[in-house]
Amino acid sequence: MTDGQESAPGGRQWADARVLWEYLRLGHPARRCDAAVVLGSHDLGVADRAAQLYRAGLFPVAVFSGGANRTWPERFPEGEAAGFGARARMLGMPAEAVLLEPAARHTGENLTLSRRVLAEAGVPVRSLMLVSMPYMERRAYATCRLRWPEVEPVCASAPVGLDAYAAGIGDPRLVVEKLVGTLQRVIEYPRRGFAVEQQVPDRVHQAYRRLVADGFRGWLVGARV
Incomplete structure (x- = not known):
């Protein structure tokens, strides 16, 4: 080929x-965290998983992070954060639990900009759930360890x-x-x-x-x- x-x-x-x-994939056991960062992508199933985890009581608030999508931009004309956040609200997450970070262009910015959003919202974070596509778990973990070393990251994705x-x-x-x-x-x-x-x-x-x-x-x- x-x-x-x-x-x-x-x-x-x-x-x-x-x-x-x-x-x-890392296969972290699910446990309650102080907050979540939902990594934008072309896969709307990530938002579905985030809403499911919220309903299970695993975090009280989530930042949906991501700007324009490069893979299928037509699916998210208002950007990943807006599209994912709207999907999560449609699936039962209340508006007060959905924070948006609409500027991130890559995983590093997902973490650094979401950290700022949570700080501005007054959310103290010691443990952080990273919700992503299944094959993004290890990369998200490695990025978080560098960009936000004070928190304990727990990776989560669709069990598929x-x-x-x-x-x-x-x-x-x-x-x-x-x-x-x-x-x-x-x-x-x-x-x-x-x-x-x-x-x-x-x-x-x-x-x-x-x-x-x-x-x-x-x-x-x-x-x-």
Whole structure:
């Protein structure tokens, strides 16, 4: 497979994608936190999960963070924060529990700008739930450890496997490219001062390199791979 091809991932490629998926998820046990930050993305299911966790009593207030969406901008014409926040309210979160941070362009800003929103709202935070897409858990955790080291982060996402998740998104190739891009950031961003370093097993590195060689490069940043 080469750059520009739009075919879906094959058997070995899907197995490699599953290796990345399992590594990028952390599986933190759910527990009550002082607040939540909901990371904007192209996946509206993140807002659904946030509303579910709120109804379960796991946090009293959440910041929905994110500016314009690069993947499917037409789905969120007013930005990720507004779209996700509206969805959460529709699913039962009261307006006073929904704070918006509409400017963040990346995960680092999700954390730093949401921290400011919570401080301005007078919410003391010692423990923080990070609600994200399943494969964003590890990156969100590493970013929070650097950007907001005083809090204890608890990662949360939809309890779903790779097959079901890709089917729900409707674009398996996009999901694999997002997995590859997310892992690249986990590897590279500590060197750039954007996140704390985490150990990446050899088998994860190998699966990642095979997928890059196969052309799943659509969400890579300009870094050595």
